[in-house]
Amino acid sequence: MSCFLSNSSLGRKLVMSVSGCFLVLFILFHMSMNLVAIANAWGNHPFGLNYDAICEFLGTNWYALAGTLVLAFGVVVHIVYAFILTFQNRRARGNVRYEVTVTEKGVDWASKNMLVLGIVIVLGLALHLFNFWSKMQLVELLGHEPENGVELIRETFSNWIYVVLYLVWFAALWFHLTHGVWSMFQTVGWGNDIWYPRLKCIANIVATLVFLGFAAVVVTFFVLSLV
Amino acid sequence: MNFTLKIWRQKDAKSKGAFKEYHVKDISPDTSFLEMLDILNNDLVHAGEEPVAFDHDCREGICGMCSLHINGHAHGPEQGVTTCQIYMRQFKDGQTIVVEPWRSAAFPVIKDLVVNRSAYDQILQAGGYISVRTNSVPDGNAIPISKADADESMDAAACVGCGACAATCKNGSAMLFVAARVSSLAKLPQGRVEGARRAKAMVAKMDELGFGNCTNTGACQAECPKSISIAHIARLNREFLSAKFED
Structure with a gap:
C-alpha cells in the first residue's frame, strides 16, 4: 500500500485529496470556533458563547495536543506531496516551453496556480502561528500562562498591517479552495458531467464561507479598534 | 489572404531548434491549414530549401496524426476539431501565426513539427x-x-x-x-x-x-x-x- 501511495501518480493524488479533505474540515472547525470570538468582541458572552472557554478546552489537554500533532502531520504531508508532484510535473513538461500560451476555455486561474497559492497560505500560516499559537498553546506547553484569546485577537487586529496581511492570506485560501474542494472529489473518482457544476458550486460555497467567516473576525476587531 | 508564419525548425532530435519566419501570399480562405503548409513547402522546395516536416495522414479528423500547436492552442483556435479541420478563413488576413510542435518530455521532437x-x-x-x-x-x-x-x-x-x-x-x-x-x-x-x-x-x-x-x-x-x-x-x-x- 505504501508503494502505491508514493510510487503511483494516482496514489500520490489520493494522498493530496485525503489530506486536503482533512485540512478543509479542520479549517471549517477553526472558522466556526473563531466566530465565537466575534460574539465576545463587546466584552460579554451572549447565549453562553465563551471564546476563552474554547481556548482553555483546546489548551494543553492530551486530546488537543494529539489533535495538533495529527493536524501538523496532515499539513506536512499535503505540503511535501505538493512539492513532489510539482517537481515531477515540471520534469514531465520538459525544458522547452511554448512560445505562445493561452488560458484554455473553462480553465480556472486557481487550478493552474495551486502551488503559488499554497505557498502564500503557508506564509500566512507561519505568521498566524507566530501571532497566536506561539502565545497560547506553545507558551502553555513551556509552563507559562497563555495570553487571553479575545484580547490577543483584539490587540493583533488593531494593527492595519496585520489586517491587510490576513485578508490577503484568506483571499489566497479562497482561490485554493475553489479548485481544491471539487478537485478532491474528482481525484477519488466522485465526479461526472452532471455533478461537476454542483461540485464546483459546493467548492465556491465552502471557500466563500471560510473566507467570510475568518475575515469577519479580522474586520470586526479592526473596526472596533477604530471606535 | 496573406500570413506571416513563425514555424519551429529543428533539423533532428539532437539539434537545437529555433523559430523561422515565412510569408505565404494569396492563400484562399477555404484552404485548410495543412494545405497552406503544403503551399509553403512547395515554395520552399522551389527555392531549394528544406520543406517543413509535419505529421498528417487522413486529413479528415479521424486518424489523430496531425499534431500542431497553433497560436497557443493544440490543433488551433477552433474547439473540437483536429488541425486538418482548421481552415484559413478562421484567421485574420495579415495575421502572424505561430506554429510549434507538441511540448512534452514524453513527446521528443524528431524533426521540425514532428514529435515521437x-x-x-x-x-x-x-x-x-x-x-x-x-x-x-x-x-x-x-x-x-x-x-x-x-x-x-x-x-x-x-x-x-x-x-x-x-x-x-x-x-x-x-x-x-x-x-x-x-x-x-x-x-x-x-x-x-x-x-x-x-x-x-x-x-x-x-x-x-x-x-x-x-x-x-x-x-x-x-x-x-x-x-x-x-x-x-x-x-x-x-x-x-x-x-x-x-x-
Missing part, C-alpha cells in the same frame, strides 16, 4: 485491449448493453490518440488519453472482465514513461479535438483505486 508519440502506443500495449477470444462477430443485440453505457463508451472511444491532452496539460499528464481508453472498455461487458488489470497496467506504464500527475485543471478537455470529458478521468480514478484496494 510512441509513448501512447506503449501505454496501449500495456493493457488498452481485450484479450479474451471473441471468435466471429456476434449478433448485434446478443449482449444487452444499455444505451447510456454504449453512448459513454463510444464517447470515450472517439479518442484518436493525437497527444493534444498531454501536450496541453501544464503537467504533461496523459490522464485523459489513458482514461478514455480505460473508460471505453470499462463501460462494456466484454471489457469489464479485465478492467482492474487494465487500469493498473496502463497507469503504471504512463508513470514509467514519465508523464506528469493530473491536477484537474481541465485544460486537456478544453483542447481535445474529440471533446473527451474529464468525467472519464474520474472513472479511471475509480477503476484504479478500487483495483488497488482489492489487491
Whole structure:
C-alpha cells in the first residue's frame, strides 16, 4: 500500500485529496470556533458563547495536543506531496516551453496556480502561528500562562498591517479552495458531467464561507479598534 | 489572404531548434491549414530549401496524426476539431501565426513539427485491449448493453490518440488519453472482465514513461479535438483505486 501511495501518480493524488479533505474540515472547525470570538468582541458572552472557554478546552489537554500533532502531520504531508508532484510535473513538461500560451476555455486561474497559492497560505500560516499559537498553546506547553484569546485577537487586529496581511492570506485560501474542494472529489473518482457544476458550486460555497467567516473576525476587531 | 508564419525548425532530435519566419501570399480562405503548409513547402522546395516536416495522414479528423500547436492552442483556435479541420478563413488576413510542435518530455521532437508519440502506443500495449477470444462477430443485440453505457463508451472511444491532452496539460499528464481508453472498455461487458488489470497496467506504464500527475485543471478537455470529458478521468480514478484496494 505504501508503494502505491508514493510510487503511483494516482496514489500520490489520493494522498493530496485525503489530506486536503482533512485540512478543509479542520479549517471549517477553526472558522466556526473563531466566530465565537466575534460574539465576545463587546466584552460579554451572549447565549453562553465563551471564546476563552474554547481556548482553555483546546489548551494543553492530551486530546488537543494529539489533535495538533495529527493536524501538523496532515499539513506536512499535503505540503511535501505538493512539492513532489510539482517537481515531477515540471520534469514531465520538459525544458522547452511554448512560445505562445493561452488560458484554455473553462480553465480556472486557481487550478493552474495551486502551488503559488499554497505557498502564500503557508506564509500566512507561519505568521498566524507566530501571532497566536506561539502565545497560547506553545507558551502553555513551556509552563507559562497563555495570553487571553479575545484580547490577543483584539490587540493583533488593531494593527492595519496585520489586517491587510490576513485578508490577503484568506483571499489566497479562497482561490485554493475553489479548485481544491471539487478537485478532491474528482481525484477519488466522485465526479461526472452532471455533478461537476454542483461540485464546483459546493467548492465556491465552502471557500466563500471560510473566507467570510475568518475575515469577519479580522474586520470586526479592526473596526472596533477604530471606535 | 496573406500570413506571416513563425514555424519551429529543428533539423533532428539532437539539434537545437529555433523559430523561422515565412510569408505565404494569396492563400484562399477555404484552404485548410495543412494545405497552406503544403503551399509553403512547395515554395520552399522551389527555392531549394528544406520543406517543413509535419505529421498528417487522413486529413479528415479521424486518424489523430496531425499534431500542431497553433497560436497557443493544440490543433488551433477552433474547439473540437483536429488541425486538418482548421481552415484559413478562421484567421485574420495579415495575421502572424505561430506554429510549434507538441511540448512534452514524453513527446521528443524528431524533426521540425514532428514529435515521437510512441509513448501512447506503449501505454496501449500495456493493457488498452481485450484479450479474451471473441471468435466471429456476434449478433448485434446478443449482449444487452444499455444505451447510456454504449453512448459513454463510444464517447470515450472517439479518442484518436493525437497527444493534444498531454501536450496541453501544464503537467504533461496523459490522464485523459489513458482514461478514455480505460473508460471505453470499462463501460462494456466484454471489457469489464479485465478492467482492474487494465487500469493498473496502463497507469503504471504512463508513470514509467514519465508523464506528469493530473491536477484537474481541465485544460486537456478544453483542447481535445474529440471533446473527451474529464468525467472519464474520474472513472479511471475509480477503476484504479478500487483495483488497488482489492489487491
